Amino acid sequence: MSKSLLIISRQAPWSGPGAREALDIVLAGGAFDLPIGLLFMDDGVFQLAPHQDAKAVQQKDLSANLQALELFGVEDVFACRHSLDERGLVPPSSAQPLSGEGISTLIDRYDQVVTL
DSSP: OOOOEEEEEOSOTTSSTHHHHHHHHHHHHHHTTOOEEEEEOGGGGGGGOSSOOGGGGTOOOOHHHHHHHHHTTOOEEEEEHHHHHHTTOOOOTTSEEEOHHHHHHHHHHOSEEEEO
């Protein structure tokens, strides 16, 4: 049986390669039917903000990657409620918001956890 993997994405989509790498790992895991989850925390929740203009900051748009999660069988997508609230973001329907205890329980569910 495959070990499960949780990716925690903490970088804003425009702050460097970490956000894209996190999504690439999750999509690859989904393509190989790996039990995988994705948690957005800290500035990583900015990846969930609608209507981003990646060209304005000379970056590649990650919205297509986010939309592809479901196509790759990735259903476990979460966002830190505290991080969303701090940044004035509304939880998107594509990510289940979790508070502190929920995040701890989520992390305990997975065999491996990688933070980017």
